[in-house]
Amino acid sequence: xxxxxxxxxxxxxxxxxxxxxxxxxxxxxxxxxxxxxxxxxxxxxxxxxxxxxxxxxxxxxxxxxxxxxxxxxxxxxxxxxxxxxxxxxxxxxxxxxxxxxxxxxxxxxxxxxxxxxxxxxxxxxxxxxxxxxxxxxxxxxxxxxxxxxxxxxxxxxxxxxxxxxxxxxxxxxxxxxxxxxxxxxxxxxxxxxxxxxxxxxxxxxxxxxxxxxxxxxxxxxxxxxxxxxxxxxxxxxxxxxxxxxxxx
Numbered sequence: 001x002x003x004x005x006x007x008x009x010x011x012x013x014x015x016x017x018x019x020x021x022x023x024x025x026x027x028x029x030x031x032x033x034x035x036x037x038x039x040x041x042x043x044x045x046x047x048x049x050x051x052x053x054x055x056x057x058x059x060x061x062x063x064x065x066x067x068x069x070x071x072x073x074x075x076x077x078x079x080x081x082x083x084x085x086x087x088x089x090x091x092x093x094x095x096x097x098x099x100x101x102x103x104x105x106x107x108x109x110x111x112x113x114x115x116x117x118x119x120x121x122x123x124x125x126x127x128x129x130x131x132x133x134x135x136x137x138x139x140x141x142x143x144x145x146x147x148x149x150x151x152x153x154x155x156x157x158x159x160x161x162x163x164x165x166x167x168x169x170x171x172x173x174x175x176x177x178x179x180x181x182x183x184x185x186x187x188x189x190x191x192x193x194x195x196x197x198x199x200x201x202x203x204x205x206x207x208x209x210x211x212x213x214x215x216x217x218x219x220x221x222x223x224x225x226x227x228x229x230x231x232x233x234x235x236x237x238x239x240x241x242x243x244x245x246x247x248x
Contacts, residue, residue: 070164
């Protein structure tokens with residue numbers, strides 16, 4: 001693996017963390033109300049606290065942006081991997097000969113696209129760590145949301161950003177987890193219950209849908225992390241003092 005490839009991958013991981021660490025709730029609090037959201041409600045910067053302190057509009061905005069952070073972190077790494085792929089591909093003598101003979105174009109997921117001569121080869125043929133790199137980018141985005149460098153390594157509880165990375169990595173899993181969240185929320189009328197149920201379901205969906213080992217490990221580690229981030233909510237649920245989000 002060349003120094004350029006390593007530098008590109010490290011850049012992708014750094015970008016993933018920085019995207020995840022964008023303090024959405026904190027910025028919305030300052031911009032819309034002139035407040036530090038950490039001084040109100042539960043004290044974290046996640047969408048649920050924004051919803052409770054600043055209302056539905058701000059809460060939904062925070063939720064969507066936090067979700068988008070996760071999506072973009074994975075897509076950014078995917079884009080950088082495509083550049084690594086083309087670099088590795090262009091160094092293959094067989095590919096060079098084909099390009100010189102037939103002309104064509106190098107693109108991600110394919111080797112040569114030329115009139116009457118299209119050959120498809122996955123990145124794993126040249127670079128066997130693709131799924132691991134995407135998994136690490138996803139994990140860093142989740143960590144960045146709850147341990148933001150801009151807020152002294154504090155932040156939210158990573159549920160929305162976690163859903164975002166799942167949608168980017170394996171959208172069927174992401175959609176299934178979203179259904180679990182919505183169902184648990186509708187039944188309990190409590191966001192924390194929805195988030196915990198969703199986090200615990202991720203690993204099951206990864207296995208059922210035959211996702212790669214790195215994604216399963218992400219599901220286990222990320223799911224447990226999200227649950228641990230909700231330990232205060234779990235304590236309140238056991239005491240019967242956890243506030244409802246919708247009525248109750």
